Amino acid sequence: MERGEGAMHVAMFPWLAMGHLLPFFRMSKLLAQKGHKVSFISTPRNIERLPSLPSSLSSFITFVSFPLVPFPGSTRGSECSMDVPYNKQPSLKSAFDLLQKPLTEFLQEESPDWVIYDYAAHWLPPVAAELGISKAFFSIFNAASLCFLGPPSLLLEGVRSTPEDFTVVPPWIPFQSNMAYRYHEVTLVGDKRGKDTNGVSDSARFGYSISESDAVFVHTSTGFEPEWLGLLKDLYRKPVFPTGFLPTGTEDEVEGDKTWVGIKNWLDKQSINSVVYVALGTEASLPPAEFTELAHGLEKSEVPFFWVIRNESQILDGCVERFAGRGMVHVGWVPQVKILSHSSVGGFLTHCGWNSLVEGLGFGRVPILFPVLNEQGLNTRLLEGKGLGVEIPRDEEKGSFDSDSVAHSVRLAMVDDAGESIRAKTKLMMGLFGNMDENSRYVDELVGYMRSK
Template identity: 70%
Template sequence: MQPLAKMEKKEDKTLHVAMFPWLAMGHLLPFLNISKLLAQKGHKVSFISTPRNIDRLPKLPPNLSSSITFVSLPLPPFPNLPPSSESSMDVPYINQQSLKSAFDLLQQPLTEFLRRSSPDWITYDYASHWLPAVATELGIKKAFFSLFNASALCFMGPPSSLIEDARTTPEDFTMVPPWIPFESDIVFRYHEVTRYVQKTEEDVTGVSDSVRFGYSISESDAVFVRSCPKFEPEWFGLLRDLYQKPVFPTGFLPPIPEDHDDDGAATWVCIKEWLDKQRVNSVVYVSLGTEASLPREELAELALGLEKSKVPFFWALRNEPARSGSLIPDGFEERVEGQGMVHVGWVPQVKILRHESVGGFLTHCGWNSVVEGLGFGRVPIFLPVLNEQGLNTRLLHGKGIGIEVPRNERDGSFDSDSVACSVRLAMIDDAGNSKRTNAKLMKGLFGNKDESIHYVDELVDYMRSKGSSHVSHVG
């Protein structure tokens, strides 16, 4: 009778899951979304990050506040990092590796917390390559949660290739790798590789991203991926072959707009007032993320292209105090006063995309923004800037979703006419009808909260079945 009793107990077991995301809002928010789904099912979550990042997160709904505990670990100071820099949005792109080195110094306080609290599982991000060994030593099960989709992970390759850092030239990244057995056009363009590789060479601190990914994947017990097989069937199949371990989709984890969340309320009131005056589906929302900056001359071409398009736009421009003077051409805001609105600094992106006047989204094509935009059926206009954004652009373009701004293959430059034509094609021209239709169809997939709940149920079943291997809770 004892095995049966044990089995029943395991099925009813409340899990304690620790979450440890990388220090970027595009990573913190999906980790929080999956935490909320686990908490809704009665599980206990310890969400671990730095004080300032925890403060930036939306407030928890009252019914979940007792199930999710925020664990604040101060980020140790590190050369090249200004004080109070705790997120990728606080740090110039050339200093991102310094942020990762400071993040690595959280190993000791995190280990102490895990030893004290003995969670059943820890779910972690690509940057904490040292964490799986710590978890193994403490008898805690470990899952790598990828906020990159399955096709991007396949392009990166098997863990052994990542750890070897085998690809050394920009050209290596512009070709389909040998481990992809079917036809694919998911590759980087030359400029997508070279532009930012050159910048980060100024700051070569610590371990490469490739090695971080390699160990995070290879030493995990399971891999969770923020996508689903309905969208990328062949890529999920290949990923399981490449990793030789359990790979689970989480669904897209669309954001849950919280009605009680009043963060940035005054900013939203001002934006909403402007959006309310626009026609349904008429506005293109423009945002290129919180990490990278376009060169000043490209920002000028983007501004002039929006003006030439004659399409209403709302442009969220990141605040960069280090760059002197206005980021946009003189007289631009005055000229487009009746057409567009420019806002410098943070904006409530989900609320903007949700607004009925917004029809399109000119985006850097970070996966988080893709999910948010397509979750509301907004037509994407792609202007990839860094990281895996070029791969995401190829994936979506191959499925007939969205329009890419034409650019010079070698240096990535573009002009105002290419911006204007792309915006008009996405928003107005008859030739863009199929793109608008496809984007609306995607709403049913990317915005499907029930599907994420179903996938998280499968994760919970798996996590319960594996349990944790720590012998006893020291107390």
Template identity: 80%
Template sequence: MERREGAMHVAMFPWLAMGHLLPFLRLSKLLAQKGHKVLFISTPRNIKRLPKLPSNLSSSITFVSFPLPAFPGSTPGSECSMDVSFNKQQSLKSSFDLLQLPLTKFLRDSSPDWVVYDYASHWLPQVAAELGISKAFFSLFNAASLCFLGPPSLLIDNFRSKPEDFTVVPPWIPFHSNIAYRYHEITLVGDKKEKDTTGVSDPVRFGYSISNCDAVFVHSSPEFEPEWLGLLQELYQKPVFPTGFLPTDAEVEGDTTWIAIKKWLDMQRVNSVVYVALGTEAILCPEELTELAHGLEKSDVPFFWVLRNESQVPDGFEERVEGRGMVHFGWAPQVNILSHDSVGGFLTHCGWNSLVEGLGLGRVPIFFPVLNEQGLNTRLLEGKGLGVEIPRDEKDGAFDSDSVAYSVRLAMIDDAGESIRAKAKLMKGLFGNIDENSRYVDELLGYMTSKK
């Protein structure tokens, strides 16, 4: 890649999950639009999954792919968190760690000015330091979730040893906060930790990724969580820069899948449809899927539900909701769906990337957290009066169809939810304003060029 006077060369290396790859690509596009060159590094199948670059950026972003070594229990093409079951996530990370050698050689040969990396590549900052490359940790968690996790030294020590440790607000948070896990949310994280027989735990990955970087980039904005970004800088004792929310326009207008979906959405009333999508990693048991399905049925609200495969649908469900509800199997263009005028709400697993996309389009979130930091995201938004959480048993996470129906109706049509709907629409100006959000990337670039 040819070097232009004043232009930086930036290597981007996200973790192998769509909720990480896409924001890394959005940041890459902004860097390219502002005249810099980007090397976007991942595995072959993940690069194929990404949306096509606009023609004006294709010469500024170069995709670099490294084959992912096979791991026990993997099938050909298992290169992403969505390709493997929850308890194989740590095996995927161990395979990801084997990319250290080819990536080190590539960075030595290409000599970028900066490498921007994700939490999973805890070994990368040390490699970059030895090669004289500046390094930034780009967090796809918001600042509140990072503050809850704590300073890097405690993460490296794995200081939380039992589920109950995650259900209380930690002592280093100096202001009132409701941000902590519910017991049923953290038992899933603990379940993954018990099966972590291969390599390095997630807290340790976070700890080294943060402690060994030159700066931290956070997928958020100071207008939304000023106190948390300020606290984060104190906890980390290093520069912390918000990237803004990296809003994006719908991108797959000619796609045949989208054409069929749009045809159905076009027939629905404005703001009447709840979009239901629980991300690429969350897996519900058959009983939970049945309760969710019956809840959508009882709500009498039009819905568009994305599922992985047909085996997940209760018998007779599609026939009973025909005309009012549509079930779609496999990949769906989420931003396009959320952009459609008929969509008013979003029943979501509460991954931060999905929440950002929904709020950027003014959609009311209906919270159904399942994994990872999703419970913390739910507390953050609910504390700001944004969205409706489906009630669940504190200990085991059980819920029933009535609680689903009630939550969907409250978010979408009941008078009692009017203030929640109004607040979600206001968020469009904060989460979805492309010009306003790109201002943060300008500030971040000012820092990067000064350290080049």
């Protein structure tokens, strides 16, 4: 594969979170497969965390590494949102903003045709414009979540001033919808109007990133949310392109990994579609009381489960021993795509990060919805509105839940007759979320637009 005539040079600049780095990396690979040169720009440790590049693409993708300045609350190697407590993320954003100088110098020297950037780089569009480089905002969030945020002008004005403002369907959504946060989710989201140490709110970052882009690329498909993509075009008044779901194959994960061998041995012993995979993402930590209710609920469900926990400090005394025979607990990183692709896995109890939902639906795994942070409540509403998945009921205001509601939700998703229609509908999603050829066509359209500019 050679860089042919009409090939472009595209710079990719994601925010410092795994849920952002991975979709940008998958998009980079698709661009490279189509013969375009990609410069993938991030910090040293985040680049190390990416899956290895297929040798066929190594001459098309160059990794460009800029060190991150140490920031309050950081330790050596803190370069990603999962490395710092949630309340220290404003400091991480301020350190990220200091990448403006080396990135500007890189863009001046290399003058790529396009730069594709993330919401946090609100300062990048004017830099690119001055250098005559085309610029696209790539949203790793779905169209429905972006529609809830509203048009860029309102984001910049910061019109929502109380938590209650986030718990109602906004007036610019013209059709029947459930798209709003629950009260307890707004407090979990953290105050998105709060400023970081540079005095910039997340709303402002989104507002500038969207309004000053030449085009907006969205990690979704017309087949899944046509109504929301249509509304987004009306709200943004500029080209909006779905990227498709950027499906990943298991080849993205390290083959022969010892971790996978042990997990596979356990999964191989389970019946087809019988296991619920439990993973709450890289950023969330449950309070001990919630961890206990979730653990007891999984036990009560009598459904085999494989539970991934980020670090040992989260595990309560004696629970691993108690689970023996019914479930398996694993601490640390796992090859999630390999687990989801295993035939014994039938359901996915998830924090509802969009990447995880996309991966689970790509293999037809029934989502058991347990939103924890950020836009995850909105993702839950989107799936519920389409009759996909089972949400674990929680107290509207406090967010509390009990083990019985966990057990009921897991059984409904996995085994009860009442959940049969949800299981059938989820299986149909494989053709939409997991079809590599179909999803690749979205990138073809997007590339056609980029080349025309």
